[in-house]
Amino acid sequence: MTRYRASAPHRSVSDYSRTIHGQPLVRCTDCCWAQLLNERLHEGPWGLIYWHADHPDDAVDHLAPMPERLAIPAYIEWWQSGGWLAIEDTRSEGPGTLMGDEFLEIFRSVRAANSLEEAVLANTQRRRIFPSTARADIEEAAAGLFHAGLLRPADRQEWHTR
Structure with a gap:
């Protein structure tokens, strides 16, 4: 499993240098997926990073303007x-x-x-x-x-x- 995640085509990173309302970003360097790391809900970025590597088709830019629906x-x-x-x-x-x-x-x-x-x-x-x-x-x-x-x-x- 670790080998798969290390070689997955979607490389997600946590970016503590850029924050919004004090929350760091988690994003993929290979697609549009990005979101804030909510520290009350997520124990660090790794769960989100691994999830995105396993679900690359569910790539939403959550930092884009919020949609109507x-x-x-x-x-x-x-x-x-x-x-x-x-x-x-x-x-x-x-x-x-x-x-x-x-x-x-x-x-x-x-x-x-x-x-x-x-x-x-x-x-x-x-x-x-x-x-x-x-x-x-x-x-x-x-x-x-x-x-x-x-x-x-x-x-x-x-x-x-x-």
Whole structure:
């Protein structure tokens, strides 16, 4: 297995010299795959690096602008724990983490409609704030999830119609 990974055509690296919001980058030198290393979810870069070498066709540039339609990747396990989002990224051996209500609203909205609209509405009602403020907060939180590889662009066949 080690020999395969060392000779794999996709060479991923961790880049601690470039950070976004204090989080280092993990990227492939042979394709477009890039994302932030979320240190609460990923115990170092190796799990992600090995995962990409084993799944080179699932190469998403998570540092690109966030798409309009989103999906939850198959490697993400999530559930509600109390009023919180419990999330685990199975690509690495990280312990998983709990995230607040905004994140739970985002995952529910993406699962239901591949968009953030339901999360914006839920955040507006829960916090009793203006929709524009709720949208900005939800989009900022979703961008963080997208940059860390916890959300991905939805394929056209995944789009839910309402």
